[in-house]
Amino acid sequence: DxxxxxxxxxxxxADTAKFHSQAWQQIAExxxxxxxxxxxxGIKGIDRMSxxxxxxxxxxxxxxxxxxxxxxxxxxKNDHYQELIGTLTPDxxxxxxxKFLDELKANHLSMSIASASKNAPFILEKLAIxxxxxxxxxxxxxxxxxxxxxxxxEAAKILNADPTTVIxxxxxxxxxxxxxxxxxxxxxxxxxxxxxxxKINFPSTADVTLAKVRSHLNW
Ligand code: B16
Ligand code: MG
Numbered sequence: 564d565x566x567x568x569x570x571x572x573x574x575x576x577a578d579t580a581k582f583h584s585q586a587w588q589q590i591a592e593x594x595x596x597x598x599x600x601x602x603x604x605g606i607k608g609i610d611r612m613s614x615x616x617x618x619x620x621x622x623x624x625x626x627x628x629x630x631x632x633x634x635x636x637x638x639x640k641n642d643h644y645q646e647l648i649g650t651l652t653p654d655x656x657x658x659x660x661x662k663f664l665d666e667l668k669a670n671h672l673s674m675s676i677a678s679a680s681k682n683a684p685f686i687l688e689k690l691a692i693x694x695x696x697x698x699x700x701x702x703x704x705x706x707x708x709x710x711x712x713x714x715x716x717e718a719a720k721i722l723n724a725d726p727t728t729v730i731x732x733x734x735x736x737x738x739x740x741x742x743x744x745x746x747x748x749x750x751x752x753x754x755x756x757x758x759x760x761x762k763i764n765f766p767s768t769a770d771v772t773l774a775k776v777r778s779h780l781n782w
Contacts, residue, residue, distance in 0.1 A: 611641065674722075
């Protein structure tokens, strides 16, 4: 039986993936690094410093920067990102998701947040959805980020549920890998080609309903 749901945040509940992308693109432009579709999808789900390394490595220039310079670039990206997410309102919950949260709540299914983002609590506040969740994984307290299982494993602990009874929702390939490695049931939202390792796929957040999840799982 299913006991609860672990939600990714960026790209699943909030339309913040575009802000991460925008803030990183500005850094890439300054560094004269071309922005590619691989970077666009590659930064999804992975932590801040890993995102910077992915961008620098795409141009083979990671060794040109000292640790201090990398820290400064990551901080500058985050400052810009925080300006962008400061504009979020409750209307920025992705289509269908508030309704889905209400459905889960009405069915007494508990929910937690499994985001790689240190900005997650702030975003939940801005969207006015903090109260749906029993807890938020603190990504600075887990050993390894996505695609490692740690973040989703911790999300199941917060739900006080066996991982096999937890459904994880994700928009990134790294996140689906994390859910599968944690032995949870993976739901991919977005490009099926990119998220082919998910157990269930939905083209967009607007397509996700409890009834459809139930029927896919014969639950
Ligand atoms: P921050 P998620 C992830 O959030 C984003 O997808 C990823 O692009 C970002 O680098 C990461 O959070 C860290 O975010 O810089 O705010 O700590 O998709 O796991 O909710
Ligand atoms: Mg995401």
